[in-house]
Amino acid sequence: MRKSLTVVAVLSILALVPTLSSAGASTPTTLTGLSAQQIMSTSIKAAIAKKSATTVVTTSVLSIKVKEVTISGPQSGSGSEVINGHKGEVIYLNGVVYAKFDAYLVNFNYGVKDNAVANKWISITKGRKFYSNLSSGITFPSVLQEMQPIGTLSASAPKIINGVSAVGITGNPSPLSGTTTGSETLYVSTTAPFLPVEVLIKAVESGITVVLTVIPKNWSVPVTVTAPKVFTSISKTKLP
Secondary structure (H helix, E strand, C coil): CCCCCHHHHHHHHCCCCCCCCCCCCCCCCCCCCCCHHHHHHHHHHHHHHHCCEEEEEEEEECCEEEEEEEEECCCCEEEEEEECCEEEEEEEECCEEEEEECHHHHHHHHCCCCHHHCCCCEEECCCCCCHHHHHCCCCHHHHHHHCCCEEEEEECCCEEECCEEEEEEEEECCHHHCCCCCEEEEEEECCCCCCEEEEEEEEEECCEEEEEEEEEECCCCCCCCCCCCCCEEHHHCCCC
């Protein structure tokens, strides 16, 4: 879940203003009696063991609809985004970001209008202005970091989420989620190995609430990422 998408994407369009957790050596057989922090740590530990996953992020506010699908491996990944029908893709491989956006998303992601790079793969290396935002939330470790609420955590009673009994762990949004307001809830399956079922992030800006739904799936499915055959270095464009 890239910072430049989801909450940040919606709030920007509207013109509105960690380390992986791990449980102990032993894995519990039930969540009963565990604190909110222990439940989250148990779930993240189980997720880490899976090594890869796909996450689907959706949100809709006012007339803006966003969908992002990210396929994440330990050290590489790829993502696609659709914002009101406008499409973009991002690949992260060997420390390099490859990004391709239509003209609308070029303006949104880079802050400039440059039709010369629209719908073309642009390679971006570390140290460039947009590298951090475009690379965030692509690899599996960074995706799991974004799933973890921080601050004082509370646990809800079990409820059915996506057909699965799950406990909600609620706190402040992860620093990597792209917002510092509102709340974040990680829903953890009540059945071993207690994997994450869904994440809800609620951001409130200027009286408007943006709700993101993050659904992880395809745990442990092998991830194969390849660089585009044809691309242009950002240094050879007019992009900042």
